[in-house]
Each structure stands twice: as structure tokens, then as C-alpha cells.
Amino acid sequence: MSEGEQKLSDTTGKFAQVVKDGRKVPDLEWIAGRILLSNKRLILASNEGKKTLPLSKVRTVKGSQNNQALAQVSGYLSVQVGNDVMLVSPKDSDTFEETLYSALLDQKVVLVKHPAVKGGVVKDSPWQKSRLKLDDDAINLATADGTFIEIELADVGGVERDEKAVLDSQRKVLEVEHSIDGTSVETHFSGPTQRIGILAGLLQQAGGADVDVELSKTEQEVLMALYSGVSPFQISEFVGMDVDDVEQTFDQLVEKGVLEAIRTRRNVSLKARGRHIASDVIAEQ
Numbered sequence: 001m002s003e004g005e006q007k008l009s010d011t012t013g014k015f016a017q018v019v020k021d022g023r024k025v026p027d028l029e030w031i032a033g034r035i036l037l038s039n040k041r042l043i044l045a046s047n048e049g050k051k052t053l054p055l056s057k058v059r060t061v062k063g064s065q066n067n068q069a070l071a072q073v074s075g076y077l078s079v080q081v082g083n084d085v086m087l088v089s090p091k092d093s094d095t096f097e098e099t100l101y102s103a104l105l106d107q108k109v110v111l112v113k114h115p116a117v118k119g120g121v122v123k124d125s126p127w128q129k130s131r132l133k134l135d136d137d138a139i140n141l142a143t144a145d146g147t148f149i150e151i152e153l154a155d156v157g158g159v160e161r162d163e164k165a166v167l168d169s170q171r172k173v174l175e176v177e178h179s180i181d182g183t184s185v186e187t188h189f190s191g192p193t194q195r196i197g198i199l200a201g202l203l204q205q206a207g208g209a210d211v212d213v214e215l216s217k218t219e220q221e222v223l224m225a226l227y228s229g230v231s232p233f234q235i236s237e238f239v240g241m242d243v244d245d246v247e248q249t250f251d252q253l254v255e256k257g258v259l260e261a262i263r264t265r266r267n268v269s270l271k272a273r274g275r276h277i278a279s280d281v282i283a284e285q
Contacts, residue, residue: 002040009037009099011090014073015044015051019085030073035090039103042079044088053081055104060197063097063205102134104198110191111166112141114149116175117186119229127167127190132199139202141187151178151187153206157272161200166190174200182269183229215256222249223258227275232268 014030033046042053062078075093090096112130133140141149157177164173174189221239236246253259258274
């Protein structure tokens with residue numbers, strides 16, 4: 001390995017090329033071999049030769065999706081480098097995926113606006129430089145003013161892309177919904193195209209909250225009140241409902257996977273799925 005290069009993972013598995021020079025490869029062929037990852041490159045080696053993918057040129061990484069044509073592997077990653085796309089299926093795909101994302105994002109600097117939105121209210125937080133660190137299924141951010149922000153991947157409720165004014169210029173922005181102390185917030189990211197693209201892939205994979213659920217008008221009112229930051233203990237007064245009716249509504253929303261019970265009596269918090277639904281309901285009004 002070259003100077004300053006460190007080996008991060010050395011395993012076996014299968015890999016296949018699905019796009020070459022921007023064109024789909026007609027016949028998918030999985031090749032067994034060695035998969036070597038360093039802090040600078042991903043090497044796919046087999047009896048047929050060696051393919052090197054520089055991490056500096058990786059544009060996107062996506063986790064495995066259900067696909068009958070790929071049923072012969074249990075888990076894989078899609079890695080795009082330029083106009084080529086490789087599928088990589090290491091022996092332990094979950095661990096390898098975490099290591100690859102860490103190699104691509106750890107200690108990288110992005111611009112962060114936090115919170116950009118809190119409880120549905122837009123905030124005037126400044127854009128700041130922040131250093132990324134992936135750790136234990138979470139993204140940790142250390143901002144220039146000394147603030148530390150943690151975004152748990154399992155808590156991501158939605159990810160959107162937009163174009164906004166960032167430090168007096170129009171830039172691509174990644175809007176990430178999550179929660180802090182039970183309150184829905186949005187943290188916005190901007191930065192180099194490659195870095196934000198890879199971060200988007202990680203967060204979108206984590207934030208695939210299923211919002212296909214039917215709610216009654218009463219359930220929507222309770223959900224939006226919680227989303228706006230109203231305490232579960234004040235919902236009855238806020239929406240004008242009897243306490244027993246509020247508790248029954250809580251139970252219904254817990255059963256639908258929208259809320260999670262914290263204590264057995266009248267204390268709940270929104271799950272990522274619930275915050276995503278509430279955000280969609282508010283946007284439609």
C-alpha cells in the first residue's frame with residue numbers, strides 16, 4: 001500500500017459490474033474473489049484480474065434492494081465511480097457497509113445549519129463548518145462553535161434535497177428530519193457534491209419511514225400537536241378532548257407504529273414514521 005494508506009477491511013465475497021461507461025451491462029455475472037478496503041481505495045480482486053475504485057472518485061453508495069435478478073447474494077452494496085456502477089457483496093455486508101461509509105465520511109467537513117427547523121418553526125441558525133464522525137449507528141457532528149450534534153440513523157424521519165441560499169450563494173442543500181428530546185427538528189447540510197451525495201445515500205437508506213397509513217381526523221390532530229412540541233400531558237387541553245379519549249388515541253397510534261409508549265400512562269413520543277406523517281399532513285393543509 002502507498003504511504004499514509006491504511007487497510008480497513010480484508011474479506012471475501014462476490015462482485016459484479018452492472019453499468020459500464022454509463023450503459024447497463026446486459027448479462028449480470030457475479031465473480032467470487034477478495035474485497036479489500038483501505039482509507040484510499042476499494043480493490044476487487046479475482047482470478048480474472050483486479051479492479052481498483054479510488055474512494056475520492058466514489059459518487060454514490062446504496063444499500064441492497066430486493067431484486068430477483070440478484071437473489072443469489074444475501075446482501076450487497078451499489079458503488080458508483082464515474083459512469084461505472086459495481087455491486088459488491090462481501091461476506092458480512094452490514095459490517096462492511098459501515099466501514100465503507102466511515103472511510104468515505106469520517107472527519108470530513110461539511111456546512112451545517114442546526115436547527116434549521118424546530119417543531120415546525122423555521123429558525124435563523126447560522127451555517128457553520130462541522131466535522132463528521134460515524135459511530136454506533138449515528139452521525140456525530142462537531143461544529144465550529146463547539147456544539148456537538150448527534151443524529152441517530154434509526155431516528156431519521158425524512159431526507160429531502162433542495163437549493164437554498166448558503167453563505168450568500170445558491171447551493172444544493174440536504175434537509176434531514178430527526179428529533180431532539182422528543183421534538184422534531186431539521187438539520188440542513190451543504191458542501192462538496194460528492195460528500196453530500198454519499199451522506200444523502202446513507203441518510204435516505206436510514207430514513208425510509210413508511211408513511212402509508214390511514215389516520216382519522218382526531219388522530220391527525222393529536223399527531224400534529226405532538227409534532228409541534230405540545231407535551232403529551234397537555235394534549236387534552238390543547239385539542240379539546242377528554243383525557244380518556246386522548247389516551248385511547250395514543251393507544252391507536254402506538255398500534256399503528258406512529259408513536260412509542262414511554263410510560264404506561266399518557267406519556268408517548270413520536271417515532272420517525274410519525275414525524276414524517278405529521279410533516280406530510282401539515283404540508284397538505
